[in-house]
Amino acid sequence: MDESQIKERVEELTDRAPRGKLRFFSDTSRYMDIGAGDVIRLADRHYFVYGEETEGRFGIDEQPKFWVKRAWDLEEGERKILKLAFFETFTMDVGDVPVECFRSPRKEARILEKTRGDPSFMQGITREDEVGNVVRILDRIRGTSIYKRIQNVTSDHETFFRETFPPLFDSLLTAFRAIRRLHESGEIHGDIRNDHLWLERETGHWRWIDFDYTYEWTENPFGVDLYGLGNILLFTAGMGFYSLENLAYRLTEEHIERLTLAEDDFSLFFAHRIMNLRRLFPYVPSSLNRVLMRFSRKVEVLYADLAEMMEELDEAAEELGVDGGDA
Amino acid sequence: MAADATNKDDRNKEEGPEVRPPGRPLECPQPHKLLAAVDESRNSVRAVDYLSVWAACNEAVEVILVHVIKEPSTDVLPDQDERDTYIRQKEEAAASLLSKMKERLEATGVPDTRIHTRTLSCSPPATVVEALLEEKDRDEYDTIILGRRGMSKKEEYIFGSVTNRLVREMADISVWVVA
Numbered sequence: 379m380d381e382s383q384i385k386e387r388v389e390e391l392t393d394r395a396p397r398g399k400l401r402f403f404s405d406t407s408r409y410m411d412i413g414a415g416d417v418i419r420l421a422d423r424h425y426f427v428y429g430e431e432t433e434g435r436f437g438i439d440e441q442p443k444f445w446v447k448r449a450w451d452l453e454e455g456e457r458k459i460l461k462l463a464f465f466e467t468f469t470m471d472v473g474d475v476p477v478e479c480f481r482s483p484r485k486e487a488r489i490l491e492k493t494r495g496d497p498s499f500m501q502g503i504t505r506e507d508e509v510g511n512v513v514r515i516l517d518r519i520r521g522t523s524i525y526k527r528i529q530n531v532t533s534d535h536e537t538f539f540r541e542t543f544p545p546l547f548d549s550l551l552t553a554f555r556a557i558r559r560l561h562e563s564g565e566i567h568g569d570i571r572n573d574h575l576w577l578e579r580e581t582g583h584w585r586w587i588d589f590d591y592t593y594e595w596t597e598n599p600f601g602v603d604l605y606g607l608g609n610i611l612l613f614t615a616g617m618g619f620y621s622l623e624n625l626a627y628r629l630t631e632e633h634i635e636r637l638t639l640a641e642d643d644f645s646l647f648f649a650h651r652i653m654n655l656r657r658l659f660p661y662v663p664s665s666l667n668r669v670l671m672r673f674s675r676k677v678e679v680l681y682a683d684l685a686e687m688m689e690e691l692d693e694a695a696e697e698l699g700v701d702g703g704d705a
Numbered sequence: 706m707a708a709d710a711t712n713k714d715d716r717n718k719e720e721g722p723e724v725r726p727p728g729r730p731l732e733c734p735q736p737h738k739l740l741a742a743v744d745e746s747r748n749s750v751r752a753v754d755y756l757s758v759w760a761a762c763n764e765a766v767e768v769i770l771v772h773v774i775k776e777p778s779t780d781v782l783p784d785q786d787e788r789d790t791y792i793r794q795k796e797e798a799a800a801s802l803l804s805k806m807k808e809r810l811e812a813t814g815v816p817d818t819r820i821h822t823r824t825l826s827c828s829p830p831a832t833v834v835e836a837l838l839e840e841k842d843r844d845e846y847d848t849i850i851l852g853r854r855g856m857s858k859k860e861e862y863i864f865g866s867v868t869n870r871l872v873r874e875m876a877d878i879s880v881w882v883v884a
Contacts (some may be wrong), residue, residue: 470860475859475863477863480781482780593781594775594863596832596862596863597865597867598864598865598866599830601865646859
């Protein structure tokens, strides 16, 4: 496609023709210089950039992610997300345990390849630009994260837990099994959190996104993922997190008066976060609570791997009367 | 009741490793090959000090000091030259560590001829424990000794523990943990 054909194609797709001379980038190293109205050329494909993705997490002001571009695939006529190569090393706090974290485009590219066609993972392809930068071209997921899904619940906890939670738990089990498959293939997700699991509106699939975090390989490489899954489980079953700080506005005064909490009821990783949901909501099945308590200060035997955790979650599924995903 | 007791005995027989029949006279001193897995931790030094007393007084004990280098994954350090430099530095550090540990053993009277050193390496997805398990299968060791790092429960969740995994996964060998 030459410049005039590109302009025509953009107008066809967006109803607006770009003005002025287009800028073309075949080398994406200086991703900060690439902005809306520019064209990224990868192999024989052209991507018309119309914006940047933002880090819209937990109500904090949205920060633009300059290395993640929103773009039209002009040949395909589809909107895509282009993740350009961006390397960073930083210390991430897992609770209060500092862990050195690295961003690896190659790792994400490899996982995209390994999970091709798997409905539990975001989909996309990888192309290198003319200087060898690894660019991931991702299909957009239209839908909502589990974080938003839970935030939008308006019912009281008991109604939520009895009516909404069982099918949601079933979907979680399918998503957790997908992570187990990933582990079995020698990979980790690396950044499991409740805004990295998305429900795709059209298909109803829960999909994991963003796999580019990695760590120094340790004796338990899957530990970070297990920790993340424990958090998602607690967040979903509890309809949010409960801590000493937010109890007062999340529960009624009578409910709080009835509560007795011991040190063992709290998270191993977060000093004030309550893991023992049965203390708050006695109708939470003990089998499910047992899994949560494996992430509490009371824990004696840690999960060696996700297979162990899944075994106990299957017991909880039985108690909750769900079929346990694709068990 | 008698039947129950018999069943219990049978279970024990099945579960445990094969044991030497009692009462067979031993020739002394008995050769004993001991793998000491060491790193830079203080408890590693303590493990070597503990073992030195024992090894100095038993002339049939052979000590193999082993250090495992963890090669960085290509995801963490993609550049081959940087990886080579990193591994070279780690090999130098390992040689220096093993030499210091050897000196400690010699200082207590373990002769040079009974101390050997070996540097192993593991690259992801293999781990330190897997490298040690492989080494254990490669040579006929009688005992493995190591110092315990003393991790907190949450650190163990995130990083895993070499000691705990070794104790769980080693078979047909004694494991001594110095804390």
